[in-house]
Amino acid sequence: MSEEMMEEGGGGVIKKFCYINRKAPYGTIYALESLEVVLIGAAFEQDVSVVFADDGIYQLTKGQDTAGIEMKNFSPTYRALEMYDVEKLYVEKESLEERGMTADDLIVPVEVLSSAQLQDLMEDQDVVLSF
Amino acid sequence: MSEEMMEEGGGGVIKKFCYINRKAPYGTIYALESLEVVLIGAAFEQDVSVVFADDGIYQLTKGQDTAGIEMKNFSPTYRALEMYDVEKLYVEKESLEERGMTADDLIVPVEVLSSAQLQDLMEDQDVVLSF
Amino acid sequence: MKFGILVSEGPYTHQAADSAYLFTKAALEKGHEIYRIFFYHDGVNNGTRLTTPPQDERHIVNRWSELAEKHKLDLVVCVAAAQRRGIADAEEAKRNGKDGDNLAPGFRISGLGQLVEAGIQCERLVTFGD
Amino acid sequence: MKFGILVSEGPYTHQAADSAYLFTKAALEKGHEIYRIFFYHDGVNNGTRLTTPPQDERHIVNRWSELAEKHKLDLVVCVAAAQRRGIADAEEAKRNGKDGDNLAPGFRISGLGQLVEAGIQCERLVTFGD
Amino acid sequence: MLLHTVNKSPFQHAALGSCLRLSKDGSAILLIEDGVYGALKGTKISSDIENAMKTKKVYALEPDIKARGVQDRVLDGITLIDYAGFVDLAAENKAVEAWL
Amino acid sequence: MLLHTVNKSPFQHAALGSCLRLSKDGSAILLIEDGVYGALKGTKISSDIENAMKTKKVYALEPDIKARGVQDRVLDGITLIDYAGFVDLAAENKAVEAWL
Numbered sequence: 001m002s003e004e005m006m007e008e009g010g011g012g013v014i015k016k017f018c019y020i021n022r023k024a025p026y027g028t029i030y031a032l033e034s035l036e037v038v039l040i041g042a043a044f045e046q047d048v049s050v051v052f053a054d055d056g057i058y059q060l061t062k063g064q065d066t067a068g069i070e071m072k073n074f075s076p077t078y079r080a081l082e083m084y085d086v087e088k089l090y091v092e093k094e095s096l097e098e099r100g101m102t103a104d105d106l107i108v109p110v111e112v113l114s115s116a117q118l119q120d121l122m123e124d125q126d127v128v129l130s131f
Numbered sequence: 132m133s134e135e136m137m138e139e140g141g142g143g144v145i146k147k148f149c150y151i152n153r154k155a156p157y158g159t160i161y162a163l164e165s166l167e168v169v170l171i172g173a174a175f176e177q178d179v180s181v182v183f184a185d186d187g188i189y190q191l192t193k194g195q196d197t198a199g200i201e202m203k204n205f206s207p208t209y210r211a212l213e214m215y216d217v218e219k220l221y222v223e224k225e226s227l228e229e230r231g232m233t234a235d236d237l238i239v240p241v242e243v244l245s246s247a248q249l250q251d252l253m254e255d256q257d258v259v260l261s262f
Numbered sequence: 263m264k265f266g267i268l269v270s271e272g273p274y275t276h277q278a279a280d281s282a283y284l285f286t287k288a289a290l291e292k293g294h295e296i297y298r299i300f301f302y303h304d305g306v307n308n309g310t311r312l313t314t315p316p317q318d319e320r321h322i323v324n325r326w327s328e329l330a331e332k333h334k335l336d337l338v339v340c341v342a343a344a345q346r347r348g349i350a351d352a353e354e355a356k357r358n359g360k361d362g363d364n365l366a367p368g369f370r371i372s373g374l375g376q377l378v379e380a381g382i383q384c385e386r387l388v389t390f391g392d
Numbered sequence: 393m394k395f396g397i398l399v400s401e402g403p404y405t406h407q408a409a410d411s412a413y414l415f416t417k418a419a420l421e422k423g424h425e426i427y428r429i430f431f432y433h434d435g436v437n438n439g440t441r442l443t444t445p446p447q448d449e450r451h452i453v454n455r456w457s458e459l460a461e462k463h464k465l466d467l468v469v470c471v472a473a474a475q476r477r478g479i480a481d482a483e484e485a486k487r488n489g490k491d492g493d494n495l496a497p498g499f500r501i502s503g504l505g506q507l508v509e510a511g512i513q514c515e516r517l518v519t520f521g522d
Numbered sequence: 523m524l525l526h527t528v529n530k531s532p533f534q535h536a537a538l539g540s541c542l543r544l545s546k547d548g549s550a551i552l553l554i555e556d557g558v559y560g561a562l563k564g565t566k567i568s569s570d571i572e573n574a575m576k577t578k579k580v581y582a583l584e585p586d587i588k589a590r591g592v593q594d595r596v597l598d599g600i601t602l603i604d605y606a607g608f609v610d611l612a613a614e615n616k617a618v619e620a621w622l
Numbered sequence: 623m624l625l626h627t628v629n630k631s632p633f634q635h636a637a638l639g640s641c642l643r644l645s646k647d648g649s650a651i652l653l654i655e656d657g658v659y660g661a662l663k664g665t666k667i668s669s670d671i672e673n674a675m676k677t678k679k680v681y682a683l684e685p686d687i688k689a690r691g692v693q694d695r696v697l698d699g700i701t702l703i704d705y706a707g708f709v710d711l712a713a714e715n716k717a718v719e720a721w722l
Contacts, residue, residue, distance in 0.1 A: 015512055022640065024531055026589050027529070033473060036472060040503065041504075041511075046512065053644065055559070061590060061591035063591035063594075064589060065591070066588075066589040068584065068586075069280060071280065072319055098565060099559075099566075118644055119646045120646070122624065122646075126716075127511040127512075127517055130721065146381070146382055151619070153634075157686075157689050158407050158655045161303065167374060171373070172378040174375070185540050186656070189690060197689040200407070202407075203449055229665060230666075250544055254524060254549075257616075258617060259387075261389055262622070270622070274476045277529070277556075278529070284605045285608055304405050307477065307478070310477075312478035314475040314488040315476050316475075342446075346445050347402065347404065347443060349442070360441070362492045362493065364494055386617065387618070392529075393713050411655060421706070518712055519718070521629075521720060534637075535636070536633060537634075
């Protein structure tokens, strides 16, 4: 495992990284494994944005209780993102509305963007990772 | 492998088996592996119906040529179903129409049923296997 | 009542493997018989003993092995699906010239006929997939 | 141009593994550099040497190993995703107390940092998944 | 009658729509896994499920509802059940059809 | 601009719809795998893609089109490309976004 040596492999480059989450938690593992990338990626000190759209906004729902399905509730980890200096969290307004939700229903403070604003944000990125 | 011993394990029971195919071929393996079940299942001499609905009707599209994606074209196998005495093939009319297709576009003769007729057919089954 | 279970997705990636396990446990607790659990498609990946999930996550494979031992369950991994995906017991590995095997305790590898036969023998066949 | 490839699904079940392979081959043929191919989620299942697909189907795992040898490709399997799904090299197996391993030739197991690093180093990162 | 299970989010997949179109009046529909998002109030598909409830019985798996933190949003008239209830439904109905 | 790839059937998944809603005018959309069913004439979603083509460039991967036997149904104005063309598109655009 030479990972430690490579962790700082960026060599001073700072890119705009965008993680796009469009899937619900628990039904599939993509949400959890996406979060693991964001946490590891934080060590590289890039310019990170995390976008939640479509069913991805369900990752941030308050009051998750996974005891009955014997899975780990990983939603509190989103609250820890700030400590990793991952502070730019965006949620699509249209996705919220289709689901009858508002930003108050979410476990972390987010910036709500329209589809048009989100288009601009994504167009400005250097690397887009979709989950 | 005690499969051979079990192959005739039905012990004279004849059940109505319905295989429901709702997924397109090649993008995922479900269509191919569903067909493998139908072929193996034919040896059990049950009362078999095979239903194609939603994207499942794309399994039967004429003129498939998979050379460019280096996968095996398994569509000719549907033509062999008759030799295995699997003769009841049904396609949903609404699924065809949504895709701008008719039964003439399909590689095998099928019976076209409305959603209502398909509801009745499925309600009449003992075992329903979905792929 | 006699139940058969079909599991069509692998562990962790889709919830299907979890739902199938919890359904099976509930059926057993209610006194039903589980005639067979058949693993097909990526479901065959439930049968590898090489997984090491994080300590704070459920161990899906071991959970199946333990349930099978406790209730004498018949856990059948489809041979054709297993060959495509790299699940093999010692016999399969030898036959295919592989220098290793990975089938977990309590699972056995057999043919697709075992699924159809479960459909015939069971009063209910319940599918968990994606 | 320097490309990175992310493969998020296993062999055979989803076409993603095929598309990633054919894209990689086409990029190499056009003279591009493939900096790294990173296998994440079920994509780690591309790295098992225990598959035995039918004779008339492509051998997805061997195809990766051969392409890697020919072009000195860096095929990296995510360690965390691999542990959940039962993909291990001899070292991983030993560390986790497993009595077997299954990593295919040409693949190596490493951390998620290798994916982020590929995003930084490559001019383009292309994802194949489901 | 058949028991129909739906395990996909209705916002991402067509599975719930296909199930509603192809299930008979009087039959039971059980929403599980990400399918439980179809059981919620105030969404763009709520009216579809409300219409279906006029002629079909709709259930949702409570452990999946709670896992997703949506227990306060479930539509009136949808019956929440646990895994034991799922087993009962499977036993009471003639066969189970999974809308994968 | 970004290159957007869509690999899901528009009849089963919402991925194409999300891509059309969230991609900028002038950007390129490439349909691959089961996504190529979005490139066809006479379907219930044909008008969506025709509308998108007024402001975006739409491509489809020919090997995937041929595999599915739909080469005679492709909408006018959609450009068919091979894997080499896919590589070129990825290189010409600033980044690639996969609508999984």
